[in-house]
Amino acid sequence: MITVLNVDGQELTPCLPHRAWREVNRARAVWIDEQTIKLLYNPFRFQAYRKAALTRDHYTCLWCGCPATTVDHIVPSSKGGSDLPRNLIASCSECNSKRGNRSAFLYLKEKAHSAPRLFMLCYRIVKAMYSSRIQ
Ligand SMILES: [Zn+2]
Numbered sequence: 001m002i003t004v005l006n007v008d009g010q011e012l013t014p015c016l017p018h019r020a021w022r023e024v025n026r027a028r029a030v031w032i033d034e035q036t037i038k039l040l041y042n043p044f045r046f047q048a049y050r051k052a053a054l055t056r057d058h059y060t061c062l063w064c065g066c067p068a069t070t071v072d073h074i075v076p077s078s079k080g081g082s083d084l085p086r087n088l089i090a091s092c093s094e095c096n097s098k099r100g101n102r103s104a105f106l107y108l109k110e111k112a113h114s115a116p117r118l119f120m121l122c123y124r125i126v127k128a129m130y131s132s133r134i135q
Pocket of ligand 1: 061062063064065066091092093094095096
């Protein structure tokens with residue numbers, strides 16, 4: 001098991017190595033030593049933001065209109081995107097993994113024909129990109 005430290009160094013529930021690697025690969029944590037990672041975000045706050053974004057978007061994927069169970073970062077965490085609800089949109093797991101690390105605009109081009117609320121989607125993307133640039 002891998003020891004997990006919070007942003008402020010507090011010890012959290014340990015996790016399995018593959019989960020630790022996933023957090024590090026998503027630029028959400030860093031290795032402190034071989035047995036320890038330190039998170040770069042507050043997981044408790046993220047849970048609340050995630051729920052806020054899902055509720056706001058009525059648990060509906062903004063890309064395709066399917067029921068959404070995950071949230072998608074408009075500006076990826078690895079590019080400095082925040083975990084605040086304004087940078088998150090409700091997304092089904094299929095869209096979330098299909099988009100991967102591509103920019104929101106690239107994926108938007110592909111999904112424009114099937115997005116049920118296209119105007120809302122464009123608005124969210126532009127707003128998230130603008131606010132992450134001026135942060
Ligand atoms: Zn979808």
